[in-house]
Amino acid sequence: MQQSTQPDTAPQWWQDTQDIPTIVRAIYECISGPAGVPRDWARFRYLQHPQARSLRTVVDDGGGTHAVVFDVDGYIADVTPYFAANGFFEVEIDQRVERFGQVAHVWSRYEARESPDSPVIKRGANSIQLCFEHGRWWVFSTVWDNERDGVAFELW
Template identity: 35%
Template sequence: MKKLLLVSLLAIFTSYNMLSQETENTKEKDYSSSVSSINAIITNLYAVISGEKAQERDWEHFKFLFHPSAKLIPAGKTPEGKIAARHLSPQDYIKTSGAWLVENGFFEVEINREVQEFGNIAHVFSTYQAYRSAGETEPFMRGINSIQLLNDGERWWILNVYWTQENESNPIPKQYLPRG
């Protein structure tokens, strides 16, 4: 009887331990607060891609911000000097830029925001500066993110992030820079 009880307790403990480990491995982080408002989703967009050199990014959090059909659209000059745009899914962005962000360090900081909202849609014109480390004071790049958002009644989704960098022939207009 003691042996049967011991075997039963061992089986229960092993099952509980396996279930606990499985639950821990499959437990998703709760990112719901990061999509509760326009401010929250924009703040989290910048935070999730930013980090020091060798600092891994939370790509699950990044993907959580985007609608399943979302696109990231960088625009700029091709090597031939023509203006063009590329269309990337969030997963494509991770594949093409993820390693570079970690290898080089990258902090994108919003310096101005213009929001237009109507019903369940919003457009955010977000001016940014980029640094390779949090301690830097001079940005190596500036530009504007045009971010289209949808609120489905439960949360905000990023539908598109369409951006271009500032350059000598295309400086950021004063109206999109911080006032004061």
């Protein structure tokens, strides 16, 4: 599926896709907000390639892990009930970008809070893969894991 270049109706969204730090910041803005306030899913979808995937690492009761993989609409369906009941503000605290031609990989460390001024409820890292196509950056995949016993940032 090909998407058009600059849209007529959302010039700010187009600006979100013109450089790597801006598209990453836009992702965090889309998923952050107070409990019960709908997120800007139209903007979120605009940032994602039509075939984009997300992968969340889940820790089982026994301490093992497994991956849960979503397409864009699957991710939205999964997190919407949580966001309806809970405030969630995820902010980037560190970023490392590696780029080769039209492909980029971003390590984005984050902290999450229930409100902008509340204590940190979790930290983790997003691995975000991007591709520059049709005059803009697209998110192709996002893989993340949260900090926990035995899992912390090693090389930065």
